[in-house]
Amino acid sequence: MLFRIDPARPVPLADQIAANVRRGIADGTVAPGERLPPARELAASLDVSIHTVLAGYQQLRDEELIELRRGRGATVREGLRPDRAALLGLVHDLVAAARRIDLDDEELLDLVRSTASGP
Amino acid sequence: MGRTARALLTGVPHLVAVTPALVTALVAADRMPVEPATRFTFDGTAVSTMPYAAMVASIAALGVALALVFGAMGARPTAARVSSVDTARFFGAVSWATAGLLGSVLYAATAANVDAASAAEATLPAGRLLIAVGVAVVAGAVGYLVTPSLPPAPEEPAGAPVAVGATERVSWSRRVESRMSLALGAIVVVGGLVLGWLAGWLPGALLIVVGLAVLLLGSSALVTVDRRGLVVALGALGWPRLRVPVDDIVSVTTGDVSPAQFGGWGYRLVPGGSGVVLRSGSAVIVTRRSGRRFTVTVDDAHTAAGLLTGLGHEVS
Numbered sequence: 001m002l003f004r005i006d007p008a009r010p011v012p013l014a015d016q017i018a019a020n021v022r023r024g025i026a027d028g029t030v031a032p033g034e035r036l037p038p039a040r041e042l043a044a045s046l047d048v049s050i051h052t053v054l055a056g057y058q059q060l061r062d063e064e065l066i067e068l069r070r071g072r073g074a075t076v077r078e079g080l081r082p083d084r085a086a087l088l089g090l091v092h093d094l095v096a097a098a099r100r101i102d103l104d105d106e107e108l109l110d111l112v113r114s115t116a117s118g119p
Numbered sequence: 120m121g122r123t124a125r126a127l128l129t130g131v132p133h134l135v136a137v138t139p140a141l142v143t144a145l146v147a148a149d150r151m152p153v154e155p156a157t158r159f160t161f162d163g164t165a166v167s168t169m170p171y172a173a174m175v176a177s178i179a180a181l182g183v184a185l186a187l188v189f190g191a192m193g194a195r196p197t198a199a200r201v202s203s204v205d206t207a208r209f210f211g212a213v214s215w216a217t218a219g220l221l222g223s224v225l226y227a228a229t230a231a232n233v234d235a236a237s238a239a240e241a242t243l244p245a246g247r248l249l250i251a252v253g254v255a256v257v258a259g260a261v262g263y264l265v266t267p268s269l270p271p272a273p274e275e276p277a278g279a280p281v282a283v284g285a286t287e288r289v290s291w292s293r294r295v296e297s298r299m300s301l302a303l304g305a306i307v308v309v310g311g312l313v314l315g316w317l318a319g320w321l322p323g324a325l326l327i328v329v330g331l332a333v334l335l336l337g338s339s340a341l342v343t344v345d346r347r348g349l350v351v352a353l354g355a356l357g358w359p360r361l362r363v364p365v366d367d368i369v370s371v372t373t374g375d376v377s378p379a380q381f382g383g384w385g386y387r388l389v390p391g392g393s394g395v396v397l398r399s400g401s402a403v404i405v406t407r408r409s410g411r412r413f414t415v416t417v418d419d420a421h422t423a424a425g426l427l428t429g430l431g432h433e434v435s
Binding site for chain 1: 281284286287288289290291292293294341343345346347352357419422426
């Protein structure tokens with residue numbers, strides 16, 4: 001899959017790496033069950049620290065998009081719905097947009113709650 | 120030139136090549152020993168013999184088999200061009216040279232038996248081998264000249280170049296696996312176990328080591344495109360690795376290739392090029408400054424090629 005990161009952007013590199021994978025799963029470039037590049041290889045390829053790549057992969061594991069196993073590396077979860085990755089991408093965009101207009105977390109959650117329970 | 124014509128052009132020379140030996144053997148049948156000599160040492164004395172009928176049948180069978188094999192290989196359909204030299208004409212030269220060498224050796228060996236009372240009396244001076252090499256060189260040259268060059272399949276565009284920003288870092292990677300190497304490696308390992316059980320552990324262990332090496336090195340590769348260029352890390356260990364730096368790449372294309380073009384699977388060298396060919400199908404083909412081409416079979420070759428093109432013209 002294709003990773004594109006830009007250190008000139010204000011977004012942390014680990015977040016950018018995670019966003020690349022989310023997008024890849026959402027648009028079908030990376031299929032459920034597929035292996036992501038080994039962290040060491042990807043770090044060398046992007047010229048970043050291996051900890052940056054691992055931090056990105058851990059985000060994805062916490063979001064239940066990938067599995068991290070010793071020896072097998074990072075694989076996209078079997079049976080995952082690609083839409084879930086797309087949704088998580090939207091959530092990250094939503095939070096970033098709220099931060100840009102200095103909306104605090106409570107206000108954002110209230111907005112989401114009222115939208116979800118609305119007509 | 121159609122496929123049939125190409126098959127005839129590379130196949131028929133082998134039928135022609137065995138004809139002098141066959142005709143000699145048939146015409147001079149009653150002047151040959153019952154068991155003609157078939158192998159000779161360098162000082163010209165016979166070392167092994169074969170019944171007359173078996174010898175005639177072997178010569179005929181060899182001619183037909185080589186004609187079929189070379190004919191089939193010469194008739195292969197057009198494919199993406201993976202070498203800076205004309206592989207079709209090169210193959211024509213190889214086929215004709217093989218026919219020339221074999222034909223003259225077979226004729227000389229058959230003729231040496233004519234009027235010999237027994238196989239032991241038949242002698243074949245080593246000088247005849249030099250003549251055979253000369254015939255092979257001439258036949259190869261003729262083969263090169265008469266084979267028309269194969270129009271390569273139209274080269275597919277490299278895919279839209281992926282624009283890479285000045286501060287941006289990109290990395291595309293994909294693993295390519297070879298079921299052929301997996302099967303081959305497994306067969307060799309099992310063969311090693313059987314051999315070890317039947318014939319002793321030393322030859323068995325050697326075969327197992329070879330099988331494991333095929334499994335470990337030849338069964339997969341990780342193809343990466345990034346600022347360093349095109350990197351192919353072989354096997355599960357990712358070592359050894361082959362690299363073509365961006366600066367060394369003149370042009371990038373994609374296309375369908377087949378292991379037959381490279382003479383087999385794995386890391387292959389062909390005249391004017393090289394490649395890591397783990398399966399047939401889509402591949403990235405880069406032309407280096409030296410004119411040599413490097414090919415690697417991989418899925419989603421369009422993205423890889425587009426990115427390599429983009430890396431060559433970074434937006435500043």
